[in-house]
Amino acid sequence: MSSTDIILQQLLNGLTIGSYLAMIALGYTMVYGIIELINFAHGDVFTAGFLISLTLFEWFGAGGKTLTGFRLVWMFTLVLILTMLACGIINVIVDRIAYKPLRKAPRLAPLITAVAASFALENIYANWKGPSQIFYPDYFPRVDILHNWLHLNTTVLFTTQDALLIGLTIPMMLGLRLFIQRTKLGKAMRATAQNAAAASIMGIDVERVIMTTFFIGGALAGAAGMAFGNFLHTGRYLMGFDAGLFAFTAAVLGGIGNITGAVLGGFLIGFLKVFSDQWIGGQWTRAFIFTILILVLVFRPQGLVGEDEAEKA
Amino acid sequence: MAMLELHDVHSYYGSIHALRGISLHVNEGEIVTMIGSNGAGKSTTIRTISGLLHPGKGEVLLNGERIDQMAPHQIVARGVCQSPEGRWIFPRLTVLENLEMGAFIRNDHAEIKQDMERVFELFPRLSERLQQKGGTLSGGEQQMLAIGRALMGRPHLLLLDEPSMGLAPVLVEAIFETIQSINKQGTTILLVEQNALMALYVAHRGYVLQTGEIVLEGLAKDLEENETVRKAYLGEE
Ligand SMILES: Nc1ncnc2c1ncn2[C@@H]1O[C@H](COP(=O)(O)OP(=O)(O)OP(=O)(O)O)[C@@H](O)[C@H]1O
Numbered sequence: 001m002s003s004t005d006i007i008l009q010q011l012l013n014g015l016t017i018g019s020y021l022a023m024i025a026l027g028y029t030m031v032y033g034i035i036e037l038i039n040f041a042h043g044d045v046f047t048a049g050f051l052i053s054l055t056l057f058e059w060f061g062a063g064g065k066t067l068t069g070f071r072l073v074w075m076f077t078l079v080l081i082l083t084m085l086a087c088g089i090i091n092v093i094v095d096r097i098a099y100k101p102l103r104k105a106p107r108l109a110p111l112i113t114a115v116a117a118s119f120a121l122e123n124i125y126a127n128w129k130g131p132s133q134i135f136y137p138d139y140f141p142r143v144d145i146l147h148n149w150l151h152l153n154t155t156v157l158f159t160t161q162d163a164l165l166i167g168l169t170i171p172m173m174l175g176l177r178l179f180i181q182r183t184k185l186g187k188a189m190r191a192t193a194q195n196a197a198a199a200s201i202m203g204i205d206v207e208r209v210i211m212t213t214f215f216i217g218g219a220l221a222g223a224a225g226m227a228f229g230n231f232l233h234t235g236r237y238l239m240g241f242d243a244g245l246f247a248f249t250a251a252v253l254g255g256i257g258n259i260t261g262a263v264l265g266g267f268l269i270g271f272l273k274v275f276s277d278q279w280i281g282g283q284w285t286r287a288f289i290f291t292i293l294i295l296v297l298v299f300r301p302q303g304l305v306g307e308d309e310a311e312k313a
Numbered sequence: 314m315a316m317l318e319l320h321d322v323h324s325y326y327g328s329i330h331a332l333r334g335i336s337l338h339v340n341e342g343e344i345v346t347m348i349g350s351n352g353a354g355k356s357t358t359i360r361t362i363s364g365l366l367h368p369g370k371g372e373v374l375l376n377g378e379r380i381d382q383m384a385p386h387q388i389v390a391r392g393v394c395q396s397p398e399g400r401w402i403f404p405r406l407t408v409l410e411n412l413e414m415g416a417f418i419r420n421d422h423a424e425i426k427q428d429m430e431r432v433f434e435l436f437p438r439l440s441e442r443l444q445q446k447g448g449t450l451s452g453g454e455q456q457m458l459a460i461g462r463a464l465m466g467r468p469h470l471l472l473l474d475e476p477s478m479g480l481a482p483v484l485v486e487a488i489f490e491t492i493q494s495i496n497k498q499g500t501t502i503l504l505v506e507q508n509a510l511m512a513l514y515v516a517h518r519g520y521v522l523q524t525g526e527i528v529l530e531g532l533a534k535d536l537e538e539n540e541t542v543r544k545a546y547l548g549e550e
């Protein structure tokens with residue numbers, strides 16, 4: 001590989017990794033924005049997306065073989081919708097059981113139940129699917145786009161599965177942005193995040209807004225889990241811990257509570273990760289990324305695009 | 314039956330006993346004012362009516378229905394809107410979006426538009442700043458936005474907690490004129506004010522609060538002439 005090819009390849013890798021991290025980061029940041037809680041179980045909803053979509057493909061009789069034609073379209077769409085619904089509901093249930101009863105308790109309490117919810121979900125997954133690595137078949141066709149379709153003479157690899165990941169996540173993020181900017185419920189979410197008591201005296205049902213936020217965050221994480229399965233083909237009950245940690249870092253990096261920040265943070269972490277894997281060494285990646293997290297928190301605690309406190313007040 | 318009735322209402326902040334048995338009523342079509350010095354419990358009364366605070370004892374009735382254990386949004390749905398103490402403008406929503414939030418419970422788009430025009434007539438300043446973020450407005454502009462936003466809910470009962478706070482003297486007069494004209498158009502108003510002189514001037518009736526209790530009540534013009542009120546709240550020696 002020439003060095004330009006390496007750089008190009010790593011940029012593409014950063015984009016794909018960043019896109020699913022950004023999807024997960026959105027859930028962290030939206031929930032934090034509204035109830036100032038770090039939902040530690042959020043990464044595990046991503047795992048649910050992986051496991052549930054895999055199970056649904058099996059139910060529908062995909063049988064481990066690559067889907068084609070119309071079967072690909074309907075099955076993929078249906079699995080995506082059901083997975084998002086299920087993961088949205090799981091996240092709402094986590095809120096109902098672990099956080100809602102503690103809405104008025106000191107902040108430490110729901111933080112602890114968040115860790116507990118995370119452990120509970122992980123152990124449910126371990127009992128359900130077993131503790132070992134799980135293989136996720138190539139249900140989505142894998143074609144080398146640059147060589148087979150565009151006939152380019154390059155060593156860079158970009159497949160339809162990479163394109164799927166990007167093609168699924170980026171429109172969803174844009175959709176979320178439109179929803180939050182333009183719709184009445186989206187505006188109510190922003191209003192609630194800025195001042196929940198003020199929102200309530202506008203007639204906004206704050207609990208309903210919180211539920212919607214958990215649902216949307218869960219659904220996005222679920223879609224990310226499914227896209228991840230079709231892209232990397234392997235995962236296990238603990239995969240959400242790892243992905244969640246990186247996504248949480250992305251949310252903080254961008255400015256926790258800030259939607260644009262979470263997306264930018266996700267891509268930034270994606271790029272930092274591939275940069276570190278390629279040029280520093282994979283074994284250093286965590287040390288590298290979490291050092292950056294510390295530096296950001298020390299020198300720019302509001303994150304890269306977060307408003308400063310004065311503006312928030 | 315009065316539109317709003319409070320019977321022996323006690324409210325608490327943790328162990329602080331802020332309201333010690335408040336009983337009052339507001340009739341349909343009235344402007345009723347609550348006056349009293351700092352910490353008397355005026356805002357706490359407003360918060361208790363609007364469901365932000367639930368009384369430990371006592372009843373709040375709206376058109377005969379108990380609302381004291383309801384969530385704030387349920388009370389808004391019954392036609393009670395407010396401009397709260399401290400204004401509570403959404404700082405990162407635009408002026409337009411803030412006004413839209415005021416109309417959150419409504420779906421009659423055409424009439425929402427009309428009401429917004431009416432707000433702009435009352436406060437032309439707001440229409441010049443529609444796309445500006447709420448947090449960047451001056452204190453006086455935020456006050457106008459808070460009142461305008463409350464009007465966007467088309468309330469039957471409007472709660473105003475110190476609407477003249479932070480306004481220049483010219484604007485204070487304009488605000489009180491606005492309050493009177495809103496009332497003449499059919500909105501019942503419960504008005505909390507530090508500026509007792511103006512409040513009693515526009516109100517029909519009034520209550521005087523002191524450390525969580527009502528110490529005086531009556532027609533506004535009688536309160537205006539009351540010796541104690543004149544000394545304590547109208548700044549006469
Ligand atoms: N959030 C709170 N927590 C604890 N105590 C409070 C809180 N808000 C008000 N209080 C107390 O309750 C009492 C009544 O306060 P309230 O705000 O109702 O007074 P107010 O009549 O509106 O005064 P002001 O004219 O200063 O606005 C005061 O003693 C006050 O210190």
Ligand SMILES: [Mg+2]
Binds near residue numbers: 355356357398474
């Ligand atoms: Mg007050």
